[in-house]
Amino acid sequence: MEPRDLMEPRQVVDEVVDAHVESEVAYLEVYPTQLQDVLRPRQQMRAFLSLWRMDPRIRPYVIRAGFYGIYCLGHIIIDWPLITCLVERWRPETHTFHVPVGEMTITLQDVVILLGLRIYGPTVTGTYMLDVAELCGELLGVTPLADALRGLTISIRWLCQQLSTPGPDADEVDLKRSARGFILALMGSFLFPDKKGVHVHLCFLPLLQDLTLTSTYSGVHADIDLCNKIDVISSTPS
DSSP states (O other): OOGGGTSOHHHHHHHHHHHHHHHHHHHHHHSOOOOSSOOOOOOOHHHHHHHOOOOGGGHHHHHHHTOHHHHHHOOOOOOHHHHHHHHHTEETTTTEEEETTEEEOOOHHHHHHHHOOOSSSOOOOSOOOOOHHHHHHHHTSSOOOGGGEETTEEEHHHHHHHHSSOOTTOOHHHHHHHHHHHHHHHIIIIISOOSSSOEEEGGGGGGGSSHHHHTTSOTHHHHHHHHHHHHHHHHSOO
């Protein structure tokens, strides 16, 4: 059974925060951060949600692909000083946070409960060779102009302009194309944002060809990617 069948992701986040925020704040008062500046990790979800309102007709396809849980999270208000303090206590050698009560880490169960991503199934790996015009024409129904591309990444704003409002007579093919664009933009805004949060890599688009098959892929890469990001941040001189 999928976690979203039991509880909405936002509800889970709220309960986790309510349960731990007091103890974490007390800990920070005793062990203040040694970093000179508060970290401000990339967060583009608010901009994405204001830019692209999901058409109700594509909701079933987003659910089928397994990304509706991430969409339901919406914009999360983050305590940046708390995140800064936790990053300082991250040890890349063991991939754990060192705190007075022991060690803690980000687990696959966290990925399942908070994001609704699968941890079982085929993993996403390998190399890619893309024909951008052919790929976008087949899966999105539109071919991007040069100004919408930056290497093998595509503008999220361009995706929104082209695919956010399917016509009133849109058939299943058109709605699936809109859903692919929405999920691709969601990935670029939440899971894999670039420095400015305005482009997303097209290497993810082939994975959205069959939205039912997309939901079978393992979401473990998101957990590993997060750990790698913390490794880089924690090892950067302040």
